[in-house]
């Protein structure tokens with residue numbers, strides 16, 4: 001009797017997420033956002049403030065991250081806050097400021113969309129739609145974002161398994177939109193010393209079981225600015241296709257997520273480290289192994 005032999009590098013024969021799953025020929029998707037390519041040879045760095053607070057604040061940080069070598073600009077206009085009394089963003093005004101800052105610096109924009117009804121508005125101003133951790137399970141939003149035809153950055157839910165995350169990606173892919181980038185942003189564990197636990201297992205595992213690009217967000221993953229650089233570099237060492245980094249000109253007075261935001265100077269230092277690393281240690285290659293190894 002012939003036994004089918006499964007090796008760790010074989011793609012799944014039948015997958016719960018057939019569109020997101022590793023392909024038989026192991027080719028990987030490249031997701032293009034303007035001139036930026038996720039899943040290409042070089043990691044993509046997205047940087048910017050947690051929230052868009054004002055034109056001056058956004059322009060100042062956009063210019064600083066562009067000068068330091070960031071490839072895309074982030075900034076929240078619609079903010080999903082834990083408390084309804086916290087700053088919830090500038091909304092449509094914030095979107096216009098993002099579009100201006102993007103045009104000024106030449107950086108494509110990614111920003112979060114919170115509700116299916118806002119997808120058309122956000123898609124008018126942004127180059128890529130972010131679906132946040134709190135909305136990863138929002139099927140209506142996943143489908144609306146997919147149907148917009150814009151590239152989608154899909155963050156992992158706070159308590160989502162890797163399979164649930166890939167099934168959420170499957171909802172976007174099933175609309176016919178193939179432009180999906182995954183973002184590991186930390187999960188909730190028993191550990192309370194850090195805001196979240198950045199799951200780098202997930203990064204290496206996604207590269208094994210999916211063809212989609214995956215990036216790492218060490219800002220939300222740790223909640224502490226002084227942990228951002230080491231975890232950013234660790235994410236790249238684990239094979240991430242890019243990073244999302246929160247940056248603020250004055251973190252002590254940020255409207256949101258100041259404690260995890262890098263100053264302009266610290267972001268420039270991180271970019272130097274990333275570029276040095278690219279010369280010293282390329283991202284891990286996929287290894288072929290025999291059965292049982």
Ligand code: PEP
Pocket residue numbers: 050076080131132133134155185220
């Ligand atoms: C953000 O990127 O600012 C954000 C709210 O992220 P998350 O959805 O990962 O909490």
Ligand code: MN
Pocket residue numbers: 050051220246256257
């Ligand atoms: Mn934030």
